[in-house]
Amino acid sequence: MVAAVLDVVLIVAFAAIGRASHSESHPVLESAVVAWPFLVGAAAGWAVAVGVRRWAPASLRAGVPIWVGAVVIGMVLRALTGRGVAVSFVIVATIVLGVFLMGWRVMVAGWQRRMRS
Structure with a gap:
């Protein structure tokens, strides 16, 4: 459950940071509009990684389909709803979501490795 909440918070943070950089007049509303497709994608990744494959939610293995799905x-x-999918946005979203969704999992894996040794 903690892993899911952390993923949601990080995806919403990604959207909020992006909207803030564009000086939106309604940053909360615009953040929700930006975040929802990525949250749906992450949920699909969760369904595959945790629901079907039964991988530990905080594992690197589970993080990959969650990130790719997002x-x-x-x-x-975004494309189906008429939102932008410019190449630059796809690149930025891929990198930032990768750092966010995989980054905390890398830290957990390192911490677990240290605890075992």
Whole structure:
């Protein structure tokens, strides 16, 4: 449960940071509009990684389909709803979501390794 909440918070933070950089008049509303496709994509990744494959939610193995789902499904949903999918945005979203969704998992894996030794 903690892993899911952390993923949601980080995806919303990604959207909020992006909206803040564009000086939106309604940053909270615009952040929600930006975040929802990526949240749906991450949920699909969660369904595969944790629901079907039964991987530990905080594992690197689970993080990959969650990250890929967030980016790929998120971009498809953005395109289907008339939102922008410019190449530069796809690149930035892929990198930032990768750092966010995989980064904390890398730290957990390192901490677990240290605790075992």
